[in-house]
Amino acid sequence: MNRRRTLLLLLALTLAVMPLAGCGRNGGAASKTQLNVTGSTTILPIAEIAGEDFQTAHPAVRVLVSGVGSSAGIEAVTNGTAEIGTSSRELKPEEASLGLVDTKIARDAIAVIVNPANTVTSLTTSQVADIFAGKIVNWSQLGGRDLPIGLVNRDEASGTRDAFSKLVLKDLDFDPTAAVLPGTGQVRSVVAQSESAIGYISLGFVDKTVKALVIDTVTPSEKTVADGSYPLSRVLHFFTKGAPTGLAKEYIDFVLSAKVQDTVVRDAGFLPIAEGGK
Numbered sequence: 138m139n140r141r142r143t144l145l146l147l148l149a150l151t152l153a154v155m156p157l158a159g160c161g162r163n164g165g166a167a168s169k170t171q172l173n174v175t176g177s178t179t180i181l182p183i184a185e186i187a188g189e190d191f192q193t194a195h196p197a198v199r200v201l202v203s204g205v206g207s208s209a210g211i212e213a214v215t216n217g218t219a220e221i222g223t224s225s226r227e228l229k230p231e232e233a234s235l236g237l238v239d240t241k242i243a244r245d246a247i248a249v250i251v252n253p254a255n256t257v258t259s260l261t262t263s264q265v266a267d268i269f270a271g272k273i274v275n276w277s278q279l280g281g282r283d284l285p286i287g288l289v290n291r292d293e294a295s296g297t298r299d300a301f302s303k304l305v306l307k308d309l310d311f312d313p314t315a316a317v318l319p320g321t322g323q324v325r326s327v328v329a330q331s332e333s334a335i336g337y338i339s340l341g342f343v344d345k346t347v348k349a350l351v352i353d354t355v356t357p358s359e360k361t362v363a364d365g366s367y368p369l370s371r372v373l374h375f376f377t378k379g380a381p382t383g384l385a386k387e388y389i390d391f392v393l394s395a396k397v398q399d400t401v402v403r404d405a406g407f408l409p410i411a412e413g414g415k
Contacts, residue, residue: 172384175203176210176223177296178320179339180373182405183243184223187392190401194391198384206319207296211237214376220385222376225296225339240375242392244408246340246362247301247369248349250325252332257281259351262368266305268335271312276333288315289327289336297321300371301337341406362408373407 174184181204188200205213207224214222215235225245228237249265251257257279260268267273268286277283290311291298302311318324324336329346340357343349349357353368361367375381381389391397398409 170197170384171199171201172221172388173201173213173219174221174223174375174388175201175205175213175219176221176376177207177225177373178204178322179225179245179297179341180204180223180242182341183373183392183397183401183407186401186405187397188388190397191388191391195387200388204320206292206294207299208294211235211376214378217378220377221381221388224374224376225371226299227372227374228376229299236378237376238378238380240377240381240389240393241372241410242375242389243373243398243402243410244362245371245373246357246367247297247304247337247371248340248343248357249335249337249352249369250328250343250347250349251335252328252330253346253348254332255281255335255348257350258348259354262305262353265352266307266309269301269306269311269315270309271314282332284333287331287334288312289324289334290315290317291324291337292317292319295319297337297339301369304369304371339406343406359408372410 174188181202185202188202192198192200207226210219210222210224211228211232213219214237222237228239249260255276257276260279264273264279269288269290273279274286275283276286316327318327321338321342324338325342325344325347328334328336340349340362355361355367357367357369362370375389375392377385393410402409
């Protein structure tokens with residue numbers, strides 16, 4: 138393994154131990170009623186800020202929000218340790234019989250990101266697939282500099298990884314030599330610090346520290362997600378065990394309200410579910 142790949146992996150391992158974003162910030166004495174919302178790190182900004190606003194309107198309620206991955210969120214709502222499981226992927230076939238009800242809460246896009254110093258600005262979906270499958274290994278093969286490609290992947294519990302695999306790799310397998318990280322923030326940090334790195338994150342998490350690539354000649358944006366032209370788009374989900382009732386339903390209705398959709402959802406970089414899609 139060359140020095141550049143070794144440094145990338147060391148950086149990834151260091152960031153992997155960083156704590157994920159945690160629960161809703163509500164100090165003080167215990168509340169009368171508690172709602173547990175857990176799962177996707179992608180959905181965390183929506184769920185957490187909406188949770189704080191919901192608590193403000195309902196002082197007797199405490200909303201605990203955590204980002205542990207989509208699969209863990211689905212497992213938590215299935216076994217009853219959470220009232221709402223958040224997920225950035227659809228249910229897998231083996232999860233379809235668990236009695237979960239899906240409420241779609243926002244639309245999103247997966248951005249393929251590189252370091253701002255990388256001279257490559259555009260790729261095709263096929264090229265991205267070959268990169269993450271390990272078939273393309275140097276940026277010079279794509280018109281860039283002579284640098285080995287440093288792959289940064291998500292862990293298997295990630296809904297973003299599952300969606301990316303279905304949208305991009307299809308029948309291909311991920312290159313097992315890629316650095317694997319548990320959270321969106323860690324992926325972004327590694328790519329921001331390594332010129333040779335490439336990863337993928339929710340469009341809502343793209344900032345000036347990384348560069349989102351044009352895919353199949355389409356720039357990822359709210360407009361291209363809404364009109365369906367950007368190829369790596371997806372839906373974000375709240376899952377409940379059966380139809381939502383009680384406090385879970387109140388919170389879900391709050392998240393679906395025009396106020397939250399037009400402010401919290403948009404401010405987090407996502408597209409309101411009522412716009413641009415099914």
